Amino acid sequence: MRKEGRAISDPSRDHDLVVYGASGFVGTLLADYLATHAPDDVRIALAGRSRGRVEAVRAGLPERARDWPVLVADSTDAAALAALASSTKVLATTVGPYARYGLPVVEACARAGTHYADLTGEVLFVRAAIDRCDALARETGARLVHSCGYDSIPSDLGTLLLHRRAAEDDAGALEEAELLASARGGFSGGTVASLLGQLETVVGDRELRRVATDPHGLSPDRAAEPAPAQPADAARPSRRRDGTWVAPFVMAPFNTRIVRRSNALQDWAYGRGLRYGEVMSCGRGPAGAAVAAGVTAGLAAFAGAVTLPPTRALLERVLPAPGTGPSERTREKGWFRSVVHGRTARGRRYTVTVAGQGDPGYAGTAVMLGQSALCLVSDTDRLPDRAGSLTPATAMGTALIERLRAAGHTYDVAPA
Structure with missing residues (x-):
């Protein structure tokens, strides 16, 4: 059942949300989750380094995803990553290990002012992304949100x-x-x-x-x-x-x-x-x-x-x-x-x-990353006034908690 709501689209961008790494194991789960739960007005595209593999994933998704655009970008191709980041309001990436493939993607989003979400659990990658991209993202207004899955x-x-x-x-x-x-x-x-x-x-x-x-x-x-x-x-x-x-x-x-x-x-x-x-x-x-x-x-x-x-x-x-x-x-x-x-x-x-x-690292993580990406797309006016290298709590906070509750996850607090 799809969550209702309206995307806050940027008319200067072709897409609201790009799933990068859509042909990978977790990327496919994320694409399937969005095809089932994203509001109809969210403009979604699938991306990866192989058009054929991404198209094969798209062919296996629910009918409403069959016309989602397929984009091609290798993480070693700076020009392709720049074009990819500039085409969308939000980019959610599952391409790892992040220390090997991730920094060019983060930097492309920081330069383009594109909000970014990943699934990393790698301390050294996050440290490197902070050092390289935090100041730039604060200038462009990009929210770079690491660890939007079971980590963390x-x-x-x-x-x-x-x-x-x-x-x-x-x-x-x-x-x-x-x-x-x-x-x-x-x-x-x-x-x-x-x-x-x-x-x-x-x-x-x-x-x-x-x-x-x-x-x-x-x-x-x-x-x-x-x-x-x-x-x-x-x-x-x-x-x-x-x-x-x-x-x-x-x-x-x-x-x-x-x-x-x-x-x-x-x-x-x-x-x-x-x-x-x-x-x-x-x-x-x-x-x-x-x-x-x-x-x-x-x-x-x-x-x-x-x-x-x-x-x-x-x-x-x-x-x-x-x-x-x-x-x-x-x-x-x-x-x-x-x-x-x-x-x-x-x-x-x-x-x-x-x-x-659901398996926390896969079924559960698809929900967490999917709702994080949709939160960055649709809840802009409810998010903390921050940009740069952020965490789920500092980038999205209560808005994301509410989304995850609505998606079936428990967030309960009580005196002990």
Whole structure:
């Protein structure tokens, strides 16, 4: 069922929204989601480096998408990217790994004043995009919004909702917040390629490793960040007071940086001393303890294997290849639930629950990126007055939360 609404179109642009990477695994899911849910007046085009592959994807979409224009642009062709960015109000890209292919796309959008949304979970790519494109985008008015999928919308919007409820209650600044993640889903080859690339890069470069491991590595003003230490990204297995065992969450080293950037971009409105961390919920009792220990050992073994060429080569042979992903059945049976627990300076406690059906990295992410792109197209007059290199919370905030609720995702906040 399509969400009703009117696109705020730019008559100087041929399109309202371009899906770049439409022939990839996640790009195809996004195109299908938009073909089902985008309002009829949103002018959508599909783009990629191969016209034939994009046309084949279009042929498999619902009937209303059969006349969507197909555009061709390779990420190494600056002129083609400039023309692509200039043709649309919003560009949503699924072309990764972003560190390898993404920077020219971000820069083309920044120069054209085109709003941009991606799915990256790569700290070093976002840092490079900030350094190269933030000032330019602020001049042109482009909103460059990174991480509009499971990385990192539940974390970012959940913490924003926590802050707003505490502010409404005059409960004081946030001092601590922790996200407990639980989910069922699969991995695609693109996700694996991004993860392997990041780990390999930081192993071989001390300066990049310093940036990647800095808890405030994405801050707009690193020197101004508050002194309190942040929770470890890879905490040891432990049991919470309610009996739940937790383990390191594989996405914490990225999501936490996005949340802290959101706080800093809003002049640390959440709280200058906020300590924010993320862990994975593993269940209770002996079974939960065993899962927590297994997850911790598995993540450590994976990180170690990537540093050695022979084991890395083996991983690349046995893990999903780029362009592949979980089956439709796996995507349908998936789900996610992220619970953010927060405490304020006045001792008030709140819990925010962000949840949804469908594999979080694919079915859920198609909803998140699709609604993010539509939010940038249609909700311009409701968005925060910001441009530059932004996060979902600072670029779209409440408008996106409302869209995702309407799309079937849960965003609930309550006193704890």
